[in-house]
Amino acid sequence: MESIKLQKYVAECGLMSRRAAEKEIEAGNFAVNGVTATIGMRIDADNDAVTYKGKSVVQKSARKVYIILYKPKGVVTTMSDEKGRKTVADIIDVGTRVYPVGRLDLNSEGLLLMTNDGELTNKIAHPSGEINKVYTVTLKGKVENEELDRLRAVRELDGEKISPVGVELLSRNEQSSVVQFTLSEGKNREIRRICEQVGVTVTKLKRISLGPIRLGDLKSGEYRELTSTELRALKNAVSKKG
Numbered sequence: 001m002e003s004i005k006l007q008k009y010v011a012e013c014g015l016m017s018r019r020a021a022e023k024e025i026e027a028g029n030f031a032v033n034g035v036t037a038t039i040g041m042r043i044d045a046d047n048d049a050v051t052y053k054g055k056s057v058v059q060k061s062a063r064k065v066y067i068i069l070y071k072p073k074g075v076v077t078t079m080s081d082e083k084g085r086k087t088v089a090d091i092i093d094v095g096t097r098v099y100p101v102g103r104l105d106l107n108s109e110g111l112l113l114m115t116n117d118g119e120l121t122n123k124i125a126h127p128s129g130e131i132n133k134v135y136t137v138t139l140k141g142k143v144e145n146e147e148l149d150r151l152r153a154v155r156e157l158d159g160e161k162i163s164p165v166g167v168e169l170l171s172r173n174e175q176s177s178v179v180q181f182t183l184s185e186g187k188n189r190e191i192r193r194i195c196e197q198v199g200v201t202v203t204k205l206k207r208i209s210l211g212p213i214r215l216g217d218l219k220s221g222e223y224r225e226l227t228s229t230e231l232r233a234l235k236n237a238v239s240k241k242g
C-alpha cells in the first residue's frame with residue numbers, strides 16, 4: 001500500500017478529524033512503531049503500528065456518510081492533484097474519507113455530493129440511474145430567443161449523441177443572460193460544450209440540484225450531511241430510474 005499521511009489515516013479510522021489529529025500529533029500523543037510521531041509523517045497502513053496514548057489505532061468499517069458540498073470555483077473535483085491545486089478533499093473534514101459522486105470542472109461551482117457509499121455512487125453514475133441535474137448559467141451578453149432554441153436543439157457533441165437538454169431563460173439584459181439548464185446525462189463539460197457549439201459564452205456555471213437534493217442556502221466552501229429525508233428521496237429517485 002502506498003504511504004498516507006498519519007492524520008489522514010487517523011481520520012479514515014474514524015478516531016477523530018484530520019485537524020484534531022494534527023493537534024494530537026503536535027502534542028506527542030501519537031506513535032508509529034513505538035516512535036513518537038511528527039507532523040507530516042507518512043505511514044504504511046498495512047504494516048506500521050499506530051498508537052494513540054498507548055492504544056492501537058486500527059482501520060474499521062466506516063459508517064456511511066453523505067455530504068452536500070458547495071464546491072467553489074477553482075477547486076478540483078478529485079481527492080488529490082499532481083499540480084498542487086486545492087481539491088475537494090482539502091475542504092471536507094468529517095472524520096472519514098468520502099469521495100465525489102460525478103464531478104464539476106475547475107471553473108464550475110455548486111452542489112457536489114460526496115460519500116463513502118460505493119453502491120449509491122455506482123447507481124447514480126450508471127446510465128440507467130442518471131437523475132436530473134439543474135444548473136444556473138450566466139451567459140455573456142443578451143441571449144436572444146433564437147439562440148435559446150438552438151441551445152435546446154443540440155443533439156450531438158463531437159460526434160456523440162446526447163439526450164435533450166432543458167433550457168429556460170431566467171433573466172437577461174444587454175450585459176448578461178441567466179439561463180437554467182436541466183441535464184439528464186453527465187457528459188464531460190456538457191453545458192460548456194453546448195454553449196460553445198451555439199456560439200454563446202459562459203461566464204458562470206453553478207449546479208443547484210441533483211435529483212431531489214437542493215443546494216439551498218449553502219455558501220461557497222460550506223458543506224453539511226444529507227438529512228434522512230433527503231437521503232431517502234435520493235435513493236428512491238435512483239431506484240425509480242433503475
